[in-house]
Amino acid sequence: xxxxxxxxxxxxxxxxxxxxxLVGGCSNEDCCDMPEVTLKQDLVTNFxxxxxxxxxxxxxxxxxxxxxxxxxxxxEPTAARLTAAREAWFAARVPWEQSEGFLFGPVDSFxxxxxxxxxxxxxxxxxxxxSSSDPLTAEYVRNLQETQKGFHTVEYxxxxxxxxxxxxxxxxxxxxxxxxxxxxxxxxxxxLLAAWTETTxxxxxxxxxxxxxxxxxxxAYPSVQAAAQEMVGGIINILDExxxxxxxxxxxxxxxxxxxxxxxxxxxxxxTNNIRSVENVYLGRATDMTAQGQTLRDVVGVNxxxxxxxxxxxxxxxxxxGNIPEPFRDxxxxxxxxxxxxxxxxxxxxxxxxxxxxxxxxxxx
Numbered sequence: 001x002x003x004x005x006x007x008x009x010x011x012x013x014x015x016x017x018x019x020x021x022l023v024g025g026c027s028n029e030d031c032c033d034m035p036e037v038t039l040k041q042d043l044v045t046n047f048x049x050x051x052x053x054x055x056x057x058x059x060x061x062x063x064x065x066x067x068x069x070x071x072x073x074x075x076e077p078t079a080a081r082l083t084a085a086r087e088a089w090f091a092a093r094v095p096w097e098q099s100e101g102f103l104f105g106p107v108d109s110f111x112x113x114x115x116x117x118x119x120x121x122x123x124x125x126x127x128x129x130x131s132s133s134d135p136l137t138a139e140y141v142r143n144l145q146e147t148q149k150g151f152h153t154v155e156y157x158x159x160x161x162x163x164x165x166x167x168x169x170x171x172x173x174x175x176x177x178x179x180x181x182x183x184x185x186x187x188x189x190x191x192l193l194a195a196w197t198e199t200t201x202x203x204x205x206x207x208x209x210x211x212x213x214x215x216x217x218x219x220a221y222p223s224v225q226a227a228a229q230e231m232v233g234g235i236i237n238i239l240d241e242x243x244x245x246x247x248x249x250x251x252x253x254x255x256x257x258x259x260x261x262x263x264x265x266x267x268x269x270x271x272t273n274n275i276r277s278v279e280n281v282y283l284g285r286a287t288d289m290t291a292q293g294q295t296l297r298d299v300v301g302v303n304x305x306x307x308x309x310x311x312x313x314x315x316x317x318x319x320x321x322g323n324i325p326e327p328f329r330d331x332x333x334x335x336x337x338x339x340x341x342x343x344x345x346x347x348x349x350x351x352x353x354x355x356x357x358x359x360x361x362x363x364x365x
Contacts, residue, residue, distance in 0.1 A: 034361060034362065034365070035301070036365070037299050037362055037365070039224045039225055039228050039294075039299065039363065040224070040293065040294040041211075041213070041214065041224060042292070042293030042294050043224065043227075043228060043293065043294040043295065043296070043298075043299065044210050044211055044213050044221075044224060044227040044228065044231070045211040045293060046284050046291055046292050046293040046294065046295060047210070047231055047281065047284060047295075048196075048207045048210045048211050049207070049211070049292075050284055050285045050286060050289050050290070050291055050292060051102070051280050051281055051284065051285060051286050051289075052099075052102055052196060052207070052210075053193075053196055053197060053207055054286040054289055055095050055098055055099045055280070055286045056095075056099065056189075056192055056193045056196055057193055058094075058095040058286075059092065059095040059096055059099060059189050059192070059193070060186075060189040060190050060192070060193040062088070062091050062092035062094070062095055062189075063092050063182075063185050063186045063188075063189035063190075064186050064189070064190075065088050065091065065092070066085070066088040066089055066091075066092045066154075066182050066185065066186070067179075067182040067183055067185065067186040068088075069081070069084050069085040069087075069088040070085050070088075070154075070158075070178055070179050070182045071179055071182075072084070072085075073085045073167075073175070073178075074175040074176075074178070074179050077167045077170060077175070078167060079166070079167050081167075082158070082166075082167045085158055086158055086159065086264070089151075089154060089155060089158055089264065090264065090266060090269075092151070092185075093151065093261070093266060093269070093270060093273070094269075094273055096116065096117065096151070097269075097270045097273030097274050097276075097277065098273045098274075098276050098277045098280060098286070098287070099277060100238045100241075100273075100274050100277050101234050101235050101238050101274070101277030101278045101280065101281045102231070102234040102277070102281060103234060103237065103238070104230055104233075104234055105195075105196070105206045105209075105210070106192060106195035106196065106206050107192055110191070110192075110195065112188055112191065112192045114146040114150075115146060115149070115150060115188050116150050116151055116185065116188055116189075117150055117151050117152070118146035118147045118150055118152065119147065119152040119260055119261075120147065120152070120257050120258065121147055121148075121152050121153050121155075121156045122145060122147035122148050123156070125144075125145060125147075125148050126148050126153060126156070126177075129144070129148065129177065130171070130173050130174060130177060136176045136177055136180040137180070138180065138183055138184055138187070140180070141177075141180040141181055141183075141184045142184055149181050149184060149185075150181070150185065151185070151261075152260075152261070152263075153181055154178065154181050154182055154185065155261060155263045155264050155266075156263050157174055157177065157178045157181075158178070158263075158264075159263040159264045160263065161263065162263075163263060163264060163265055209221065210227055213226060213227035214226075214227075225363055225364070228296075228299075228363035229360070229363050229364060231281060231296065231363075232296070232355060232359055232360050232363055233360075234281065235278050235281055235282070235355050235359075236352055236355050236356055236360070238274050238277060238278060239275075239278060239348055239349075239351055239352035239355065240352055241274075242271050242274050242275070242348055243344075243345045243348040243349045243352065244345075244349075246260055246267075246270075246271060246274075247271065247341065247344065247345055247348075248345065250328075250329070250332050251332045251341055254332055254333050255332075256329040256330075256332065256333070259328055259329040259332065262327075262328075262329040265326060265327040265328075265329070267327070267328035267329065268321055268322070268324055268326060268327075268328050271321050271344075272318055272321050272322070275314060275317050275318050275321070275348070275351075276318075278314060278351070279311075279314050281296065282295070282296045282297055282310060282311075282314070283295060283296075283297055284296065284297065284298075296359065297310075299359075299362050299363070300358075300359060300362055306358055306359075309354065309358075310351075310354060310355075310359070313347070313350055313351040313354055314351060316347045316350075316351075317344070317347040317348045317350075317351050319347075320340070320343050320344035320346075320347040320348075321344050323340045323343065323344070324337060324340045324341055324344055325337050325340065
């Protein structure tokens, strides 16, 4: 099963449309009380330069570090190197999950999202590859199904069921497969960064496409408003996915196999970094960066009631996720965790509702 983003994004389309209609008809009291706001060019320039590109640059760096750590593990299999490879996997998850508030542009159009982050792992076909004598070249791995490669296949091979795998458990074939996948992950990470920062196959950097929104000849974003709607739509999309996909699907089915990052017990960290991604887009800066120019926070009004509400709801969502007992794959089947899981879903849905009803109108007026 591929991750949820595409279907959710398609489902979001009516929301964006209804948001526009809502503002046009001004039938909502929040909308009618809303001050007029001028969307500045530097809203999208700042977003591209202070949020998106730094996050993808960090991702490319961490995926290279993961590949290096796995190659060292294969060269000299020791417990210490297995630990280092696992830590590299955890480190790479952070920028990736913090990028999920803007799953549009090259990550979507070139299929980098499913190539990096599909789950559950297709263990049947994975075992068939391991049992075969197929040469595990980069091209071979690239052409595998998305659920046979990417972050979660690496996770499964590194951690094993229940995170109990020892270095003695690895076979030469598993090392061969593992290194082929992490090399491919590194390639995808570099390609994603390059798509935003370099001219590739005659296409300008996507950073420029976004930053020149509204300028003559920009058919992707004919207005700054169109680019701003993409930004807010990305936020709404990931909030919907976390509450109603990543949490709801395994929780409702009580099925650990549907849990993201179940082998490394990293699910709640993933979800929390998704909310951090929302925070970064809203504040106009990636972690360790500072915003320059207009941000979404400026658009809604710094230190206004709405701004305080948004920042409070982000904090509440992160706190609620932190209250769910670890590991999430066990919590979904424990009746004692019911209140904490559903409270987290409610907090995330509340934040989603705020962006849909109170922020989206600012960029559709």
